[in-house]
Amino acid sequence: xxxxxxxxxxxxxxxxxxxxxxxxxxxxxxxxxxxxxxxxxxxxxxxxxxxxxxxxxxxxxxxxxxxxxxxxxxxxxxxxxxxxxxxxxxxxxxxxxxxxxxxxxxxxxxxxxxxxxxxxxxxxxxxxxxxxxxxxxxxxxxxxxxxxxxxxxxxxxxxxxxxxxxxxxxxxxxxxxxxxxxxxxxxxxxxxxxxxxxxxxxxxxxxxxxxxxxxxxxxxxx
Amino acid sequence: xxxxxxxxxxxxxxxxxxxxxxxxxxxxxxxxxxxxxxxxxxxxxxxxxxxxxxxxxxxxxxxxxxxxxxxxxxxxxxxxxxxxxx
Numbered sequence: 001x002x003x004x005x006x007x008x009x010x011x012x013x014x015x016x017x018x019x020x021x022x023x024x025x026x027x028x029x030x031x032x033x034x035x036x037x038x039x040x041x042x043x044x045x046x047x048x049x050x051x052x053x054x055x056x057x058x059x060x061x062x063x064x065x066x067x068x069x070x071x072x073x074x075x076x077x078x079x080x081x082x083x084x085x086x087x088x089x090x091x092x093x094x095x096x097x098x099x100x101x102x103x104x105x106x107x108x109x110x111x112x113x114x115x116x117x118x119x120x121x122x123x124x125x126x127x128x129x130x131x132x133x134x135x136x137x138x139x140x141x142x143x144x145x146x147x148x149x150x151x152x153x154x155x156x157x158x159x160x161x162x163x164x165x166x167x168x169x170x171x172x173x174x175x176x177x178x179x180x181x182x183x184x185x186x187x188x189x190x191x192x193x194x195x196x197x198x199x200x201x202x203x204x205x206x207x208x209x210x211x212x213x214x215x216x217x218x219x220x221x222x
Numbered sequence: 223x224x225x226x227x228x229x230x231x232x233x234x235x236x237x238x239x240x241x242x243x244x245x246x247x248x249x250x251x252x253x254x255x256x257x258x259x260x261x262x263x264x265x266x267x268x269x270x271x272x273x274x275x276x277x278x279x280x281x282x283x284x285x286x287x288x289x290x291x292x293x294x295x296x297x298x299x300x301x302x303x304x305x306x307x308x
Binding site: 010011014017018021024025028029031032038040041043044045047048051054055058061065066069070073074076077080081084087088091092094095097099134135138 | 226227230231234237238241242244245246250253256257260263264266267270271273274276278279281282283285286289290293294296297298300301303304305306307308
């Protein structure tokens with residue numbers, strides 16, 4: 001038997017149904033994309049294809065699946081963000097019209113957005129650093145995002161965004177080096193573990209760099 | 223006591239029904255309706271994650287779904303402001 005002993009029997013029994021469901025869902029969604037004429041609708045259906053991918057990964061049902069789902073989600077998010085941005089800038093070039101960077105249904109000049117960001121984002125970032133790892137990165141990233149959005153990300157100098165993207169690259173290297181230590185020198189595993197957890201913390205927190213690149217394009221246009 | 227399989231198969235049914243609804247459901251010519259329909263497969267996937275005990279993946283998936291919905295709505299609203307056919 002290929003399946004190891006540690007996998008529970010119930011997970012093994014649910015593997016085939018999950019696989020079939022994912023294949024059916026992926027097939028229907030891809031069929032829908034192929035009949036679609038408009039780009040926005042195809043982009044929305046891409047989301048469903050991502051769902052099928054997640055079910056296949058989840059069907060493995062161990063910690064490995066959990067570890068693979070998280071980067072899958074981040075990649076899907078970045079992909080949808082990039083494609084929607086391409087669609088909008090293409091349309092902007094065609095029609096030559098300028099529209100607001102972040103369309104809001106209501107006016108967002110509330111008192112709390114001027115006074116709260118410093119404290120709330122500080123709490124989120126400190127708690128994120130305390131958590132470390134992927135979850136900590138997400139919490140700290142939300143703190144940075146909240147600060148930037150409340151302070152109108154247009155006003156921030158864009159050398160700062162370049163810096164955030166640079167930190168992201170360095171953190172990636174730290175993460176890889178930590179993993180290398182785990183395999184090359186297992187006796188100092190604690191150092192490797194800390195290096196990779198802080199690396200992924202910085203990496204996920206600085207996913208903001210993506211939004212920062214979008215902001216930079218907006219500066220160039222204006 | 224409900225068996226764990228109930229949640230799994232409910233999730234599977236929601237995912238398949240939601241996908242069919244998103245592709246050929248009523249009123250999907252409107253992109254907003256299509257975006258709202260994608261929430262049903264999202265709930266189904268959440269149930270499947272729940273039945274496999276993938277807590278971290280479930281939390282991250284909920285956050286990612288919210289952000290993806292926001293991005294798609296922003297794209298649709300901006301395209302409509304430009305007068306494009308959506």
